[in-house]
Amino acid sequence: MLKAAEIGPVLITGCSSGVGRAAAAAFRAAGFETFATARDPLALEQLRALGCATLTLDVTDEDARRAAVEAVERQFGAVGVLVNNAGYGQYGPIEEITLDEMRRQFETNVFGGMRLSQLVLPGMRRAGKGRIVNVSSVAGRVSVMGGGAYHAAKFATEAIADALRPEVEPFGIDVVNVLPGPIATHFEATLLKTIPKTGDDSPYALFKENLARGMRAFLARGGFGVMTADHVANAVLKAATVARPRTRYNVGFIAKFGPVGRALAPDRLVDAVSRLVIPNKGS
Template sequence: MSRTQAALVTGCSSGIGRATALALARAGFPTWATARRTDDLAELAAAGCRLLPLDVTDEASMARAVQAVEAEHGSVGILVNNAGRGGGGPVEEVPLDLVRKVFETNVFGLVRLCQLVLPGMRARRQGTIVNVGSAAGLVTPPTGCPYAMTKYAVESLTDALRPEVRPFGIRVILVEPGAVRTRFMAAGETYELPEGGDDPYAAYKASVAAMVVRAHREGARGVLTAEDVADVIARAVTARRPRARYRVGAQARLAPRARRLLGDGGWDALMRRLIPFPVQ
């Protein structure tokens, strides 16, 4: 891939987005790093990235960002759809407003950005779209609604898009990391139960929270860094023939295999063992 193609990376305020923008800039691509607020992107500017405000839930913001890149480079050469929003809880409890917000960021914004960059890519008969999914889009964890739902949607969308645009010289890549130690892990949205209401899932949610803490503590085996994922994205973008999907880390590679081998009953039993749920 020509290093003259401009890269547009979403969600660069921290974690995978920040590390990816740095990796692409160091690889020689003109890189536009974006976030809702660009105040804390000084490190990326110092590394040579151009900065743009971009809110993937705002149509005008997305259009302005794509137009800015196209005005200077003719088209967006590489789009990395990384911006994401966390959120989860038992299905019975999770507010539908939270479900809508997570889908708005993780799915609808991603779809719209693809739509905005594709005309320019088609005109040039080249381009690469990288969608950042998750192992949660391969194996759903308990209390994973709605975050895991959105990552399943990203996997489906990517599989649909890939053959649609390949005749125009456009490559579509799905990157599915396992557990990543980033600030995003602590950013899952919480919600309040109605005043005076009991929470029948309190013990379950405490077990899930304890499991997440154990899995992401310093020194925990199998936990990725943002740089691990960014390195895979950079390699995929620069590959002559990139794979359709990259499962990053042992969790993303092994959990789906275990799920298939155990079947529904075996997997549910494993979840009950890993995440105790003492019912009062």
């Protein structure tokens, strides 16, 4: 493991709860100068008490993105590790998700992290070192019905990382993705609120009821393969501090074996099983 002094300061997005909060606490406990960010600064009081520096940051706001990076660079010269964690899950049938909702999903989950990466890279190049850790998801490797918007954003995160990594490697910079399976956090509550409410006469009414029920069970604490935020935060810390990181860290049973099973199974079989798990009218 590299030491905090060798790596430099850590900037983490989406620290109001869940993995972001747990990661900020883990980095601070390991001795890192840790900048925890969120849209609501009041949500960061607990991390401030632990010794984290806190910044207000909406990852979709260019002025806020620039201000956050500049705040770190004024004090330390360059960001040592950027942890792109901020995000949420837009769920529901593709037909009923508006383009504005899809744009918000990509602005937060894809473009926010991509732009922050662009902003920290000049400082990292000058320092001759740096690491970008993206909290991605098994959803970036396996796409299932009801989660098309979220999966599309996570697939994009994976594709961007694969292109960026060899581009910046000559400058001493690495890009690592952490892909968790299901996590018991507030993610579920936010996810359920995104399912479009289009009335009882929607052709997807039954599907959306079953989708909500299925996601509650999938993300329930104590469920099969469901992890804690701390479990994932430890993987993020490892991805940021090992001397020779893997390009990806699949965290948990489902993240490790789900993509393998999906790659081996025919598409039509996966479709049929999905319709059994989340039934719709006419299924």
